[in-house]
Amino acid sequence: MSDPEHLDTVRKFVSQEILGRETHLDSLADAPLALYERFAGTGLMNWWVPEEHGGLGLGLEDSVRIVSELAYGDAGVAFTLFLPILTTSMVSWYGGTELKEKYLGRLVAQRGFCATLGSEHEAGSELAKISTMVRRDGESLVLDGTKAFSTSTDFAQFLVVITRSADDPGQYLAVTVPRDTPGLRVDKRWDVIGLRASATYQVSFVDCRVPSDHALNGNGLRLLEIGLNASRILIAATALGVARRIRDLCMEYARTKSLRGAPLVKDAVFVGRLGQFEMQIEVMATQCLAAARTYDATAARPDAARTLLRQGAQKSALAAKMFCGQTAWQIASAASEMFGGLGYTHEMPIGKLLRDVRHASIIEGGDDVLRDLVFQRFVVPTAKRT
Ligand SMILES: Cc1cc2nc3c(=O)[nH]c(=O)nc-3n(C[C@H](O)[C@H](O)[C@H](O)COP(=O)(O)OP(=O)(O)OC[C@H]3O[C@@H](n4cnc5c(N)ncnc54)[C@H](O)[C@@H]3O)c2cc1C
Known part of the structure; x- marks a missing residue:
């Protein structure tokens, strides 16, 4: 294609499947998997x-x-459909050859979902304090441990779990875990104020065992930071x-x-307001x-995985997420x-849109956290200032 x-395909999907049906998507009924199945039917599932x-x-x-087109219809649908990019980008850059072939190949063939589990109750945004442990x-x-928030985990094919090494607590691993692994338990689905077409869960691991080649190569916290570059831009x-x-709703209303x-x-x-x-x-x-x-240019480099390990968070991605989250909130x-x-x-x-858009300044780092990150990474080192 x-x-x-x-883009025409996405617009058609939004107009046929979403517009006018948002009330249904704004309920906490089961995740609308049939709708996602129909999106998969367009051939665009996991398009990246x-x-x-x-x-x-x-x-x-x-x-x-x-x-942007998907979110024009429903932000929860957009979030559910793009969020696997966080997981797949970590696996495709830092997974072993067999792991990539197995999990990414199957994901595409079966048009499924995958999920990333980083956040924990106690650690909050201080991810270095996570207590989900992994031992050899x-x-x-x-x-072993509990992850506070994980989107799509219940119906995902596989997860990437950010863990701390029990053998060396200063070391962090990103571990690939098939959804059906014994010891993986979905504790509950959260009742959220927006993005209700998505489904976010608390998940526990008890003696949950995977082969040792399921660890990605590199420091788990750094890999998560790299994965977040794409999804933060897509939250924006x-x-x-x-x-x-x-804007379009306001114009429709103003005509009548x-x-x-x-x-x-x-x-x-x-x-003046519409201007x-x-x-x-x-x-x-x-x-x-x-x-x-900027992201695409780095991703196209033959040494992208190594370059990203050196660079970590992308400044323009952080700026996009913060600016778009704050601005859309003002507009709403x-x-x-x-x-x-x-x-x-x-x-x-408008009430649903207001609730939906609130997530942009909270998920994947609230604005206070991102401001702190921007300060440490891009203001303190003078060479990185714009
Ligand atoms: C619907 C939904 C879906 C989610 N999906 C996922 C998912 O799939 N995978 C996943 O891993 N997580 C997911 N999350 C978690 C989400 O990314 C976090 O909730 C978010 O990053 C905020 O982190 P926190 O909840 O740990 O709160 P914290 O960041 O700890 O915030 C608590 C308070 O501390 C303040 N604070 C924290 N750090 C700083 C700082 N450095 N400077 C100043 N103030 C600070 C904050 O401003 C805030 O007031 C999801 C959350 C929701 C609501």
């Missing part, structure tokens, strides 16, 4: 997986456009899609609502695409006022 073709593993190998610039036992790795693209939807004898769309205050939204959306899109191009807040009292009811989709 060429670029315009796959490299061609050598049977995937389409689309880059992150394409992914930004795809995710002969040819096996044995995992989700915020962009939600902001675009809000009258103020002082004229449609709201003729009101100078309304016009402001469009300016903000333009900058969000520009930043997402710029960050994606301003828009909810524009609907008057209806903006505070479930009659209008």
Whole structure:
């Protein structure tokens, strides 16, 4: 499929399968797996997986456009469909040859999901304090511990779990675990305020055993940081899609609502607000695409895995996530006022959009955490300042 073709496919999927059905997706019913099955039917499931593993190998610039379209329909659907990129990018850069062939090949063939488990209750964003331990036992790795949040784990084919070595607590491993491994238990699904078409779980491991070649090569915390570059840019693209939807909803409403004898769309205050939204959306899109191009350029290097180990978090990805999360939240807040009292009811989709977009400034690092990271990595070393 060429670029315009796959974007048309995504737009068609959104208009046929999502728009007008958001109320259903905003419930905490079972994860809408049938909907994801229909997305898989478009041929675009896991669209970024490299061609050598049977995937389409689309880059992150394409992914930004795809995710913005999906999120225009529903942010939870977008989140569920792109989040496996966090897992697959760690496996494809840092997994052994057999591991990659087995797990990525099967993921593409079976059009499935995978998940990453990093967060824990006690450690919070201080990931160096995680207490999910892994120990070597002969040819096996044995995992024990509890992960607080993990999206899609219950229906994933495999997981990458960030663990601490019991043999050397200063060492961290990223371990691939098939979903059906004995000792892996899904404790509960979280009741979340938004992104309700996604499903996030608490998960425990008790004496959970996998072959020792299931550890990825490299420090688990660093690999997670590298994996997060792509998904943080795509969280930003989700915020962009939600902001675009809000703008269009405001325009629809303004055509029917009258103020002082004229449609709201003729009101100078309304016009100014919509002009402001469009300016903000333009900058969000520009930043997402710029960050994606930087990511694609690094990913295309023959020494990408080594380069990324050296670089870690990508500055423009952090900037995209923070800027788009904050800006989309401002847009959602301003828009909810524009609907008057209806903006505070479930009659209008704006309440759902407001709840959905909140995640962008929380998941994969809240803004305080990311500001601290940007300060340490890109302000303190003067050479890295823009
Ligand atoms: C719907 C959903 C899906 C998720 N999916 C996944 C998943 O698939 N896999 C996964 O691993 N995790 C997942 N998470 C976890 C998510 O990434 C974290 O919740 C998020 O990064 C925030 O971390 P935390 O909950 O540990 O809170 P913390 O970051 O610990 O925050 C708690 C408080 O401490 C403050 N704080 C922490 N560090 C700093 C700092 N350095 N400077 C200043 N203030 C600080 C914060 O601002 C905040 O006020 C998911 C969460 C949700 C809600």
